[in-house]
Amino acid sequence: xGHPSVERRRVxxxxxxxxxxxxxxxxxxxxxxxxxxxxxxxxxxPHLIIIETPEGGEERLVIAPWATAWHGxxxxxxxxxxxxxxxxxxxxxxxxxxxxxxxxxxxxxTIVSIEGRRDVTVELDCGPHRGHRTAVIPYRATGRxxxxxxxxEPGYLFDAIGIRKDGAALxxxxxxxxxxxxxxxxxxxxxxxxxxQARISGTVTWSDIFDAEERGVGYPMVERSDAACADAGVSxxxxxxxxxxxxxxxxNVCASRSANLPIVACGCLAGRFCDRCVECGTSPRGRxxxxxxxxxxxxxxxxxxxxxxxxxxxx
Amino acid sequence: MTHVLASQLxxxxxxxxxxxxxxxxxxxxxxxxxxLARLGPAVLVPDRFRSWALICCAVGELVLAAGLLxxxxxxxxxxxxxxxxxxxYVLLELRRRRPDAGCGCFGEVSSAPVxxxxxxxTVVLTGMAVLSLWAEEPAWVAFAHPSxxxxxxxxxxxxxxxxxxxxLADRARHRAPCEQRRGPAEGITLARLRSSGTWRAHxxxxxxxxxxxxWRELCWRFFAFQNQxxxxxxxxxxxxxxxxxxxxxxxxxEDSRPLPEYTPV
Numbered sequence: 001x002g003h004p005s006v007e008r009r010r011v012x013x014x015x016x017x018x019x020x021x022x023x024x025x026x027x028x029x030x031x032x033x034x035x036x037x038x039x040x041x042x043x044x045x046p047h048l049i050i051i052e053t054p055e056g057g058e059e060r061l062v063i064a065p066w067a068t069a070w071h072g073x074x075x076x077x078x079x080x081x082x083x084x085x086x087x088x089x090x091x092x093x094x095x096x097x098x099x100x101x102x103x104x105x106x107x108x109x110t111i112v113s114i115e116g117r118r119d120v121t122v123e124l125d126c127g128p129h130r131g132h133r134t135a136v137i138p139y140r141a142t143g144r145x146x147x148x149x150x151x152x153e154p155g156y157l158f159d160a161i162g163i164r165k166d167g168a169a170l171x172x173x174x175x176x177x178x179x180x181x182x183x184x185x186x187x188x189x190x191x192x193x194x195x196x197q198a199r200i201s202g203t204v205t206w207s208d209i210f211d212a213e214e215r216g217v218g219y220p221m222v223e224r225s226d227a228a229c230a231d232a233g234v235s236x237x238x239x240x241x242x243x244x245x246x247x248x249x250x251x252n253v254c255a256s257r258s259a260n261l262p263i264v265a266c267g268c269l270a271g272r273f274c275d276r277c278v279e280c281g282t283s284p285r286g287r288x289x290x291x292x293x294x295x296x297x298x299x300x301x302x303x304x305x306x307x308x309x310x311x312x313x314x315x
Numbered sequence: 316m317t318h319v320l321a322s323q324l325x326x327x328x329x330x331x332x333x334x335x336x337x338x339x340x341x342x343x344x345x346x347x348x349x350x351l352a353r354l355g356p357a358v359l360v361p362d363r364f365r366s367w368a369l370i371c372c373a374v375g376e377l378v379l380a381a382g383l384l385x386x387x388x389x390x391x392x393x394x395x396x397x398x399x400x401x402x403x404y405v406l407l408e409l410r411r412r413r414p415d416a417g418c419g420c421f422g423e424v425s426s427a428p429v430x431x432x433x434x435x436x437t438v439v440l441t442g443m444a445v446l447s448l449w450a451e452e453p454a455w456v457a458f459a460h461p462s463x464x465x466x467x468x469x470x471x472x473x474x475x476x477x478x479x480x481x482x483l484a485d486r487a488r489h490r491a492p493c494e495q496r497r498g499p500a501e502g503i504t505l506a507r508l509r510s511s512g513t514w515r516a517h518x519x520x521x522x523x524x525x526x527x528x529x530w531r532e533l534c535w536r537f538f539a540f541q542n543q544x545x546x547x548x549x550x551x552x553x554x555x556x557x558x559x560x561x562x563x564x565x566x567x568x569e570d571s572r573p574l575p576e577y578t579p580v
Contacts, residue, residue, distance in 0.1 A: 008547070009530055013537055015564035016551035182362075191489045223531045225501055233497060240494035243530035243537075314533075 006245035007262065013246075022247040022314075024215070026298065027258035034257075035094040036297035037061065038087050038212050041102075046078040049097060051086065054212040061090065061097045069100040070304055072163045072172055085164075089297050101303045103164040105208045107135045107171050108269055110183040111158050122171070124158055127269045128229055130209050135160065135171045148174035155182045157272060159205075161306055175205070175306035176275045183272050189238035189286075202237045202288035203277035204250060204310035205270065206303060210292035216264030217248055218290035220271025231268035237286025246314075250289060253309040254280035255300030261291070277307035288312050321450035321457040322465035323443035324383060326473070327395060328454055330440070331380035334421055338373035341422030342366045358416045359409065369419065383447075384454045392448050399441040406434050424479045436476035443469060493534045498554045501529055504536045508552045513561040517548060 014021035026033055039051030039059065050060050069077040071084070080086065080102050089099040109124030112132065120137040137145055137160075145160055146152055157179055160171035181187065207218060221239040222232045233241070242248065244263050251258035270290040277283040289312060293303065301308045357365040379398060382391030406418055410429045417426035418433045425433070450457070474480060490496075498504070505526070508514050526538040534555065540548045547566045553559035 006530075009528070009537070009539075012539055012547055012549040012564070012566055013530075013532055013535075013551070015566045016537060016549045016562050017535065018562075018564075189491075189495070191491075221495075223498065226530050238491075238495060240533055241498065241531055243532045245530065246532050 006243075006264075009243060009245035010247055010262070022249075022260050024247060024260050024262055027249075027251075027260070029256055029258060032091055034298050034300060035090050036087060036213075036294040037090050037094050037097075038085070038294065041080055041082055041084050041086055043082070044078055044080055046076070049077065049086075049088075049100075051088075059094075061088070061095060064091070064096050064098045067098050067100065069102065070104065071102040072165075072170070087293055087297060087303065099302075104161065104303050105164055105169055106159075106161050106175060106206060106303075106306070107133060107169060108159045108175070108205075108207060109133060109157075110269075110272075111152070111154050111156055113154060114152065122158060126209070127266075128231055129266065130269075133169065135162070135169045137171045141170075141172045145171060145174050148176070149178040151178060151180065151182075155184070157183050159273065159306070161304060173304065173306075176273065179272075179274050181274075186234050186272050187236045187274055189236050199251075199311045199313045200237060200239060200288055201253070201284045201309070201311050202286040203275060203283045203307045204252075204289050204291060204296075204301075204312075205273075205277075205287060205307045206293050206296035206301065207270075207290045208293060210265070210294075213294055214264065214292045215261060215295045215298075216292050217250065217261050217295065218265035218267030218270060219244075219246075219248065219263045220267040220287070220289075222263070222266050227266040229266040229268050232266045232271070234268070235271040235286060235288070236274035237284070237288050239286075239288060242314075248289065249313045250291070250295075250299065251311045251313075252299040252301065253283075253311060255308070257298075257300045259295065259299055261295055264292075265290075277309050279305055279308045281309060283309040319462070319465055320446060321452060321454070322462045323469050324447050324450060324454035324457045325461060326466060326469045327440070327443055327447065328380045328383055330473070331376040331383075331395075335373040335377045335380070337422035337424060338369050338376075338419070339422075341419075342369050342373075357419060358413050359405075369422075384458075387451070387453050389448075392444070395444040396441060396448065399437050399444050403434060403437040403441060406437055410434070421479050424482055427478050427482060430478060432476045432478050436473060439472055439476060493555050498531055498536065501536070504552050504554065505529075505538065507557070507559055508538060508550055508561060511552075511558070511561045513550065513563050517542075517550075517563060521548060 011021050039053045042050040042052055047063055049063055053059055063077050067077050069075050069080055071080055077100055084102040087101045088097045090097050107124060109126040112123040112125050115121045118139045120142055122135045124133045124135060126133050159175040161173045161175045162169060162171040219242055220235045221241050222244060223241060224230055224232050227244055242263055246263050247260050248263055249258060249260050267290040270287040273287040274285050276285055357368045360368050379391055379395050383395060406429050409416055415428055418429045419425050520542040521540045522543060526540050528539040530537055534553060535551045536554060538550045542548050545568050547568060549564050551562045
């Protein structure tokens with residue numbers, strides 16, 4: 001065990017079963033390809049943004065006239081603070097920015113404790129690999145969050161989008177309607193009748209636990225012994241078992257874009273959510289994958305809405 | 316007449332033991348998925364006592380079964396009557412207060428909402444326990460000389476009143492496909508691989524007997540080994556069946572193209 005590369009698994013599995021190993025990357029449908037670019041803002045003006053990429057290089061991008069930005073609320077791109085980490089959706093091979101999200105984080109987990117009366121501090125258990133996180137809900141956001149989290153007590157799930165500010169994680173927007181059951185009581189999947197469908201529909205979300213610029217998904221249905229994750233293998237969507245390293249084809253039904261993405265993490269928390277996405281129409285129940293922000297944006301997703309209706313299949 | 320009185324004791328004991336085993340199994344497997352939230356009298360107690368409620372119930376059943384088996388002490392006889400009479404009351408109460416909850420009599424198999432059949436069954440069981448009050452010997456004598464006719468009548472009556480049998484038949488019919496079922500442990504699959512002809516054909520080339528990587532995808536479990544030329548030898552073992560299909564490929568370590576060798580078995 002402990003082989004350095006799980007990418008090799010895909011080649012080996014394809015060889016053993018005599019099938020073609022898939023190629024990761026975006027599909028052809030869906031119009032002009034999008035590229036996600038991340039970095040720290042060095043300088044920003046109404047028409048130009050200069051960022052420092054995670055590798056340490058510098059990139060200059062043109063801000064499109066119709067571009068919008070989000071930093072705890074809608075702002076003009078030129079008002080973003082220096083030094084903020086931004087995720088950008090770009091056109092033209094990564095040269096023209098049309099949407100910016102600054103310091104955006106996602107707080108997904110099981111509520112461990114709740115403290116405070118005015119500004120509420122919530123401690124979250126984010127699964128065996130991700131540990132505990134502390135989120136602060138500022139007073140102005142409590143109403144909005146509480147109305148979508150009716151079971152606001154330990155043991156229930158929490159999912160919110162917010163920003164990083166002065167080292168604290170602020171939760172500002174609800175990312176979903178909270179499931180009504182405790183985190184350990186996930187409903188069983190519907191009975192499967194004849195075989196597995198080639199495509200499974202559901203909701204796909206993003207998570208900020210991935211590395212910057214990592215392209216991949218967290219998938220809930222992996223064998224516990226393989227992923228060393230005692231919480232894996234739970235889902236209410238009737239998903240087939242796959243391995244870390246398998247290639248998954250994810251299709252954004254709302255934007256008609258698809259991509260082949262490798263499974264890079266155990267999505268043990270995503271499997272506990274039996275929610276729907278109402279981005280375009282109502283998706284079937286069940287969170288089927290958790291994308292890295294880069295992959296999510298390149299599939300046409302909007303970080304603030306938190307999900308898109310999706311179909312997955314084997315890549 | 317003695318035969319008639321003692322005839323239902325074996326049925327009661329077997330049923331009590333089955334109940335114990337099923338409840339303990341449910342607590343062991345179900346506690347992490349929170350299945351107890353929908354089961355039996357446990358839903359009437361607060362969340363953290365739920366598994367304890369089921370375990371207490373299971374232990375009580377086991378003690379009653381053991382007592383009935385070896386002694387004629389009235390404590391166990393009357394205890395059984397009281398247990399089933401109380402169960403009837405609890406089920407009636409459960410049906411009134413939580414119409415969505417299953418009775419949990421046989422653990423998570425009894426997750427269907429409590430119906431007249433489940434209640435009828437506890438009434439019949441109470442009747443059987445009352446009948447056994449006057450039996451002169453302990454139950455092991457009844458096991459040694461069973462009175463088949465009355466015993467079978469009891470079993471048939473209980474089977475008719477058991478919604479669990481329908482549930483089990485349904486589960487057997489609509490079993491999840493193998494891609495969605497939890498697979499056997501890695502060691503079991505590895506043992507099946509080692510008993511296959513494909514393994515024996517390639518065993519000599521391998522540098523170690525233990526795989527350096529193993530993973531499961533859909534219905535296959537893969538084991539990766541290295542051979543003496545530092546190429547990867549990968550075995551794919553189908554997850555169902557005692558003598559599953561095994562496939563093998565040798566992939567050279569530099570490029571990713573497999574050598575042309577597929578041997579379905």
